[in-house]
């Protein structure tokens with residue numbers, strides 16, 4: 585089999601396994617363990633980025649040789665185009681769904697994920713929880729989260745429209761697993777549509793399969809309002 589997906593425990597690479605499960609494509613999976621929090625040498629050996637996800641396609645139908653890619657967005661686009669018949673990625677022929685898709689697909693890793701990462705950094709062990717920097721990062725996160733909430737109030741389904749697209753697969757990590765690294769609770773009223781969305785996602789067989797493949801049977805995805813921080817970041 586050509587396609588190998590590399591998953592680092594509790595990381596953004598869950599997106600790629602979820603995508604592959606939604607598309608119903610065949611792949612080899614390699615699990616990597618954090619060392620102790622960051623990427624192990626086995627990930628660094630695959631790609632100079634040293635981050636997860638990483639994908640190998642050997643031979644790639646495009647180059648007839650081995651292709652190795654890092655970056656969630658690049659890997660998602662490659663898999664959808666090369667192995668997924670373009671599914672889950674609306675195009676011009678889909679009209680307004682296409683423009684909505686484009687924006688939310690890029691919002692996920694361009695704005696939402698970095699915003700929560702900044703909150704996590706600002707709240708680091710040496711920081712003052714009352715510092716204006718922490719307040720500013722939280723303000724920015726709240727604003728972006730309200731954009732997601734408002735969008736889901738409009739669609740009552742998924743980010744681009746009525747059906748799941750790769751924009752959702754890019755976004756859900758930040759709303760779930762990432763909150764285990766940076767505990768943020770959702771408000772049952774203010775984030776009612778986000779919570780409904782996460783419930784919908786959690787009922788998808790491909791998502792459930794992917795999370796079990798990535799983190800094992802015992803792991804419960806962080807789909808609810810409350811979160812318990814992962815023990816590897818507990819202080």
Ligand SMILES: N[C@@H](CCC(=O)N[C@@H](CS)C(=O)NCC(=O)O)C(=O)O
Nearest residue numbers: 595596622623634635636637655656
């Ligand atoms: N923008 C990159 C970010 C990748 C990234 O930072 N992945 C984290 C896991 S969530 C990682 O590999 N962290 C370990 C490290 O940086 O050593 C992507 O979307 O693939």
